Amino acid sequence: MTGGKAMGTSGPTQGPGRTAGNQGPKLTPAQGAQQAEQRLGKPCYHAGQQVPGVYSCITCQFRINNRGTLPGCPDCGEIIWAYMGDGPRPVPEGETAPAAEAAAPPPPAEETVAIEEPVQEPVKVEEGIKLEP
Ligand SMILES: [Zn+2]
Structure with missing residues (x-):
């Protein structure tokens, strides 16, 4: 097989813009994760969330063992x-209950009242309780 001469110009295959298949309105990372979760049936997270575990890129299946904050797919x-991973879905750091206490600014102290409640001891759970009428 004899190769011919160089064939014309072989330009780079990079397109002018990023036209990744995503159509429709732009989603926030959280919404994107939600959609991916519905589609894949697995808990999904987005870059910036602090969730430890093994994660797979939803686009190229690149796997990472994440420890801190999720990065973008390398x-x-x-x-x-x-x-x-197995088991229950991990809860990202700082995203626990809907009632975010951290977001609420501390109320202005009108009066200086020091209330110190004693630490309650954990309730002992008795084992072997019989359910008798
Ligand atoms: Zn990827």
């Missing part, structure tokens, strides 16, 4: 990750 740039 392979394709995706920011949504699917949780691959």
